[in-house]
Amino acid sequence: MIQPDIDEIRRYLGMSKTAHDPVTDGMIQECIQKLQAVIQPVHLYAYYPLTITDDTFHFASLSFSSKSLQRNMEGCEEICVLACTIGIGADRLIRKTELTSISEAAVMQATASAMAEAYCEHVNDLIKEETAQRNLYCRPRFSPGYGDLSLTLQKDIFSLLHLTKNLGITLSESLLMIPTKSITALIGISDTCRSFTQNLCNTCNMQNTCNYRRKDEL
Template sequence: MTVKLDDSDRKEVLRYLGYRGSEITDVVEEKLEAAFNICNKIINVRQVWKLYSIRESKEGITLEEADCVLYGESLKKLLKGLNEAILFCVTIGIDFDREVEKQMIKDPTLGVCLNACGIAAIEKACDNLQLEVEKELGKKTTTRFSPGYGDLPLESQRDFIRLLNTEKIAGVRLNENNLMNPLKSVTAIAGLMEE
């Protein structure tokens, strides 16, 4: 599966750049266009997802098949009354990180535009994955929720990475501070709702 940014994503990209409606100079227009093109050329989307039965417990949400608890009240609230959820991981790949690194030195304007495109792309890829899952399972998904959101501890990132075997399937690894590499990667849980 691949993701392409198009005109419909422009608004989102501008939002990440803090745009508040002023006139955009020709130079910045050019950079934005270049950033879209580079982004579409170099992203390499990899993804993995798994379905789990879930149960609310005192400390949080238990993933039955994995015998693993994701802690916190916020996740309980999101998944209230649901019996199933998917865990997933999506990345747009390491080449994107390299390109941002390069551009931040060569042309920081292009660099920040590209970085914003990367955020839009990874979000779009997550949306697509959820749509795919919905189609396949015939159920709607809730909003996605990631480690570090609300009171779901960032440490739970370790569980996501391990359970989804992301290193092997998507090339996503964690550093000792639970930050992902490639940088533009998302792990999340989303509940499944009966239609």
């Protein structure tokens, strides 16, 4: 059972942590239940040896540049590529809900996003455990579209992991994933523990104007 972070759902809905609204809270719980009945969470990840020259990354048959990712993965010699989705059932349910209640649809949308996030977190934990068994350390995960990491990388990740075949995730012409509640990410692995608290907002080029910025973590 995926347990989404309720505060995260409230943040997506533009509510602060202190804003107390029992009606919305009730709706969130109801949306979680309805989503649990339709989601089909699946995931996949694979490890590859990594070389980084300046800000250019080479692994498997991929090769691309990113300064933001270079800051994240400096010193890593291995990379884990992960993908997960909670399935098309969530998209169908959101669409259906829009017809009867736009308020519930908005909450459903936010809840489904938080569930995908929670599921990804769970997969990330599996990777961390496996990595720890090899006495190695994981960097915070980084997704295409963060910082200067181009969304076109999605195409390569899709052929690398055969995501349509394996997880049923498809890529639209404009490089958006469908089911929409899907996540792909890269995790750098190194033999040194570099603990840095990461607020991903700080790597984002929307950081000064975004409504969803994690203000409490600045």
